[in-house]
Amino acid sequence: MTTSSAPGTKYVYLDHAATSPLRPEAHAAMEPFGDVMYANPSGSHRFAREARRAIDEARDQIAELIGCRPGEVVFTSGGTEGANSAVLGSVRRNGGTAVCAASEHHAVLHCVEHVNGTVVPVTEQGPVSPDMMRETLAGMNDVTVVSVMAVNNETGAINDIEHISHAVKGRAENAVFHTDAVQAACWLDLRTIWPHVDVLTLSAHKFGGPKGMGVMVVREGVHLEPLILGGGQERDRRSGTHNVAGIVGTAVALAVTDEHRDAEVQRLGVLRDELVAGLTSRISCAVPTLQAGVGVAGTAHVCLDGLESESILYLLDTENVCVSAASACASGAMEPSHVLAAMNVPRSRINGSLRFSLGHTTTSEDIAKAIDATVAAADRLLAVTKK
Amino acid sequence: MKVLLAMSGGVDSSVAALVLRNQGHDVVGVTMRLWGGESDTGCCSVSDVDDARRVAQQLGIDHLVFNFSEEFNEHVVDPYVASHVAGTTPNPCIECNRHLKFDRLIERGRALGFDAVATGHHARIVDDKGVLRVGRGEDALKDQSYVVHMLSGEDLAYMMFPVGFMEKSDVRQLGVDFGLRTATKPDSQDVCFIGSTIGRAGFLEPRLSFNPAEVVDQSGTKVGEVSAVELVTLGQRRGLGLGGGDKRYVVAVDVPARRVTVGDEASLFVESENLRSMVWPHAQDEHIVLGGEVLVQGSAHGERAAAQIECVDGQYRMVWSRPNRRIAPGQTVVFYDKADQVVLGGGIVAP
Secondary structure (H helix, E strand, O other): OOOOOOOOOOOEEOEOOOOOOOOHHHHHHHHHHHOOOOOOOOOOOHHHHHHHHHHHHHHHHHHHHHOOOHHHEEEEOOHHHHHHHHHHHHHHHHOOEEEEEOOOOHHHHHHHHHOOOEEEOOOOOOOOOHHHHHHHHHOOOOEEEEEOOOEOOOOOEEOOHHHHHHHHHHHOOOOEEEEEOOOOOOOOOHHHOHHHOOEEEEEHHHHOOOOOOEEEEEOOOOOOOOOOOOOOOOOOOOOOOOOHHHHHHHHHHHHHHHHHHHHHHHHHHHHHHHHHHHHHHHOOOEEEOOOOOOEOOOEEEEEEOOOOHHHHHHHHHHOOEEOEOOOEOOOOOEOOOHHHHHOOOOHHHHOOEEEEEOOOOOOHHHHHHHHHHHHHHHHHHHHHHHO | OEEEEEOOOOHHHHHHHHHHHHOOOEEEEEEEEOOOOOOOOOOOOHHHHHHHHHHHHHHOOEEEEEEOHHHHHHHHHHHHHHHHHHOOOOOHHHHHHHHHHHHHHHHHHHHOOOOEEEOOOOEEEEEEOOEEEEEEOOOOOOOOOOOOOOOOHHHHOOEEOOOOOOOHHHHHHHHHHOOOOOOOOOOOOOOOOOOOOOHHHHHHOOOOOOOOEEEEOOOOOEEEEEOOHHHOOOOOOOOOOOOOOOOOEEEEEEOOOOEEEEEOHHHHEEEEEEEEEEEOOOOOHHHHHEOOEEEEEOOOOOOEEEEEEEEEOOEEEEEEEEEEEOOOOOOEEEEEOOOOOEEEEEEEEOO
């Protein structure tokens, strides 16, 4: 056994929600910028102008894919920076209180907690309810920013951003409404989300782009205090030399994602249903976390009641099946999921939670192998537990 | 064999990984995440996990992290605090071994199909007339048989202590020779979940209420005061605010009465002490120990003293062969054979 993946070994990779493999088109588009077109786009020579043009074109392309104006697109280092900019940038600019849902990614949740904000409960089914949002906001008069993710990163639960937006704007019309759309890009048309929010953030490596790249779309007229000061790039909204290759790769990956989205949602939705059905029919303690139709096509979230995720993940890993449980802490240890806790999932299920996330490389063969390997792992652990 | 090795990020478990790998075993290293709070010492910090992972990478073995922080709180941290409230002296390292390393980790190892679980403890597994026992480590000064005494014969058949037969200096040398980043890392000394900057009092303060207490002599006359009776330990001499004069030691701590009694050193010596929570590695060990003379060790590297272990009406008692300095309630005592080589059992001193 070695620490690196052995060449020739066939892996079943069902962890796209953690990182989706770099799309070949993005890889090809990025290559010249690591090699021959290395200039700093902020320069004034022709070499710099070439790089600048690549960024401008990428920005136009991304704007079109989201349905926003090019000037509203800000390039960041990733989803976490976008979320921090939206929440902390609003509070630093305008004071007041930040609000988010209890199931938000830590990139949002920890910012809101950091500024002593308010956390809105979620439903037991997973999504945030517009009514609960309305109720929470009713008693508040200084709300500066509200953040609700479009799709949950663990369960795949979809939030009704349009109706939540109405709830937010009805109670706190001046608040900035941010959506972390990091997990939405592969599954939902971003053009249908953008009209309802003030800030939308993306992370490129979740849709086949490079790591270290994010997009923050900030509606014209909305002002956030920048987190990073310096050379004034991105119209003073985010300083720092542009990651030209990353920006180009991001635009291409998002374009490919958008082009294939409808077909992939169809194709992977069928595979996801097969996966959930296979696991729940063959493993006595397997419980699907979401009801059918509540989540995106790419996520199968299942809890193996009474078993431990760490053990299942290890056994799957030995069979070359890569999946995940909840988020990991700095040490690499699995943390019990705050998302499932917010949904009132019993502890014995939370401890046995598994997330299979599908994506552009997933095949039906992968799903069959994943089912068999998970059934075998569960059988083994159930046999030991019963002793 | 397929071996699951507990890697704390220290030199002993790093070299244990090297030894096992060189013996041809299929080794998987695992670091247990035990403490969720802040600490910069011991085997729980993120930088120690980094060290363990980097050593595993260097040796070409897999490295995992298991999160046992909930069990650690339940079995180690909470009892540690409760022990101070009760005025007894806890031994968190032993409870961690008992409930985490030699319970949860062994359980995991078996469930995941490993042939053995190994740790970097300086102890040996010896075959004593057909039964497996914990034996003292090769390096007498670093011997850790005391902290692993609770292992049953069944567990020992599943365990390995790859560096138990080595001197500590040889362990370090092997680490240096192989260029392991942990080769010269200092031994951990302190309670792993208590950061060196906050100390024991700083750790306990938000978790319990400190109560002032009067310090009295054995005739009951008040001779001083302490601000936190929960922090006073039997045998303690300093920090009692008694000024100069004859050396006086804490001979009794009564938390509910908020009273600390001091006396001269002679009054710390006792004929016998009660025991609870007995541990017998094999069912027959109780019969071997009871009635005969054993050597008792009352702290990690403490002196040994001869005693007989008795059981009268279900109450276990340790009767010293000659009066012995009292071991604080809550402390673990471990029984060794007359040759002082193998573990025959153990228990916890009862108030």
